[in-house]
Amino acid sequence: MSAEIETHSDWAEKYRPKTFKDLIGNKKAIHELRLWAEDWEKGFPEKKAVILYGAAGVGKTSTAAVLASEMGWEYVEMNAGDQRTADVIERIAGAASKTTTLFSHETDENGKKSSGKRLIVLDEADNLHGTYDKGGSKAIADVIDKTTQPILLIANDIYGITQTIRSKSLEIEFSRIQTRSMVPALTKICKDEGITADEKAILKIAENAGGDLRSAINDLQAVTVGKTEIKEEDIVVSGRDVKETIFKALVKVFKGHHRTEALDAVKTLDETPEDLIMWVDENLPIQFPNRDEKGKDIAGINPDVANGYKVLSKADLYLGRVRRRQTYRMWRYASFMTTVGPMSVRSKEYSGFIKYTSPTRWKRMGQSRSVRGMRDNIAVKISARHSKSMRTSRNEIIPYYRRLMENEDYAVALAGESDFDMDELVYMLKAKSATKKVQSVYEKSRFIADAKRPAETEFFKTPEAEKRSSAAASDKNQMTLEDMAKKSEEKKAEEAKENKEKEEKTEDKPKNQKSLTDFF
Ligand SMILES: Nc1ncnc2c1ncn2[C@@H]1O[C@H](COP(=O)(O)OP(=O)(O)OP(=O)(O)O)[C@@H](O)[C@H]1O
Known part of the structure; x- marks a missing residue:
């Protein structure tokens, strides 16, 4: 695809909040951030950096941009694409954090008075450990120590930020946006875009987004393509159906007696072995409780649970190999162990109804x-x-x-x-x-x-990939073989000629005279 990507057609961007009023949810977090910013106007706050952290698409970046705009601050951003090595961070953020802006105390185009501050924003601050970001964490910690300008870090995972940076920063958590808060925002977008939307359809989109407003807006845009009206039945995703089928399969895995039955039940599921293992993992100790036949608690770990986890850990090894080598064949082994494992290690029958739990916490x-x-x-x-x-x-x-x-x-x-x-x-x-x-x-x-893929990587090709590329290029390969034979003959003749010339030159050269190439 060579055409330039049209980004203005993205509703999530089009409806990016411009003022505090436009921001949905996280009122307490935003209030805390504003207090921190006001402290900067008075002098230095206790912590010179702030970390906004939380799930994706909940408004962290938008809040940072709104803050700068409403405070009349300049917004200086470094994101992960900027290759944040220690050197680059010091050069950009370091310099920006010490100097004042050119338009200090002037008014901006909206007539707002600028206090001359610069908000230095580091997005994806939990992602500083890659090769690109060598030494980046330390550089940030140093910049925070020396800064005379407010620094704002954005992260999804607070634990991905080093303890040193965290100790120097005010941490503000952004929560997922509640469904009921998303609904009016989505409804307004529909109105602005001239789309009639069924209330239930909007609700379903909001529910499915799991608190991520950006994905809700993306989904809304996707489902309304070429339409002026959307109804509930246009929204297809449903978590409940998935649960109902997996529950039936789990009964066969934990309580069944026939391997093939359990395997068949799992095969029809639309779940990856990764998801399946999480379901079995979560439910194993619940399904094989530490109780005797009379329902009394027994001491220690139920050996069925311990043995069940042993099998699951083997399945997990296969999954690791799939992830590393992209050899999806091994999924089969992992699925087999996850499915047949618990049934095989079970030493007794477990009767009675036990409710299955979805692996929410782990997941x-x-x-x-x-x-x-x-x-x-x-x-x-x-x-x-x-x-x-x-x-x-x-x-x-x-x-x-x-x-x-x-x-x-x-x-x-x-x-x-x-x-x-x-x-x-x-x-x-x-x-x-x-x-x-x-x-x-x-x-x-x-x-x-x-x-x-470049030619050098041919060594690492899987046999399947090898077959595919040789099938795709079989005609080309036959020609290449002939060409190669011809080329090889030509090369040999050329080398022989060069050697002969070299020998002649050496004979001409006095014994003590060395050429430059002799030194290397
Ligand atoms: N709280 C919110 N209020 C209003 N719009 C929001 C909010 N959260 C997300 N959005 C919408 O989603 C888009 C993306 O939001 P934003 O980039 O601020 O999220 P984020 O939390 O920084 O996500 P990420 O961690 O992926 O960078 C915005 O342009 C806006 O359309």
Whole structure:
């Protein structure tokens, strides 16, 4: 895709809040931030840096921009795409944090008086450990110590920021946006865009977004493409159906007697082995409780639980290999162990109804990290492709790609060109897991991705990729073999000629005279 990406068509950007009044939710957090900013106007606050942290799409970046604008401060931003090495941070943020702005105490174009402050914003501050950011954490800590300007860090995961930086900063948490607060915002967008929306449809979009207002806006835009009206049935995602099917499969895994039955039940699920393992993991101690036949608690760990976890840890090893090597064949082994494992280690029958729990706690911990990490990986690929910053790629181009990828041809082309792996494709195709459709797009996209890969990586090609590229280029290869034979003959003749010339020159040269090349 060579055409320049049109970013202005992105509703999440179009409706980015401009004033404090436009910001939805997190009132307490915003109030705290404003107090910190006011302290800067009076002198120095106790902590010269502030960290806004919380889930994606809840308004952290928007709040930072609104703060600068409402305070009349200049907004100086460094994001992960700026290669934040210690050196770069010191040069940009260090300099900015010491000098005052050129237009100190002047009025801006809106007639607002500027206090001459600069808000130095470091986005993705929990992402400073990569190669690009060598020494970045220490540089930031130093900049905070020396700064005469307010510094604002943005992060999803507060634990991804070093303790040294945290101790020098005021930490403000941003919570997920509540469904009931999202509804009026989405309704207003519909009104502004001339779309009639059923209340239930809006509610469903808001519920499905899980507190992420950016994705709610993206979903709203996606579902209204080419429409002037949306109804509840236009919104297809539903968490409940998934739960109902997995509950039935779990009964077979924990209580069944037939391996094939359990395996069949799991096969029909639209869940990745990663999701499945989390379900079994969460429910194993609940399903195999520490009780005897009479319902009395027994001391120690139930051996069935211990043995069950042993099998799950083996399944997890396979999953790790899949992640590292992208060999999806091993999913089969992992699924087999997760499914058949608990049934095989069970030493007795566990009767009675036990409610299954969805792996929310685990999932939330793991997923916020992995979704963020994955989005960042995708953004790295996209920013390299389009020479755009990480921020633009993450916030504007990814949503645009996701909309384009609703069309399968675009999905295959963009996945191949960007070399998305299966997990990344799940995200880009807005699937819940690696469904058959995702796998099919992935397989097709490999032809494009393999063809794009530089020749040196041929060594690391999987046998499958090797087969595909040799099939795609078989005609070309036959020609190349003939060419190669011819070239090799020509090269040999050329080398022989060069050697002969060299020998002649050496004979001409006096014995004590060395040429420059002799020294190397
Ligand atoms: N609290 C909010 N109030 C109004 N709009 C919001 C809010 N949160 C998100 N949005 C919408 O979502 C878009 C993205 O929000 P923003 O970039 O501020 O989120 P973020 O928390 O910084 O996310 P990330 O961690 O992914 O950078 C905004 O342009 C806006 O359209």
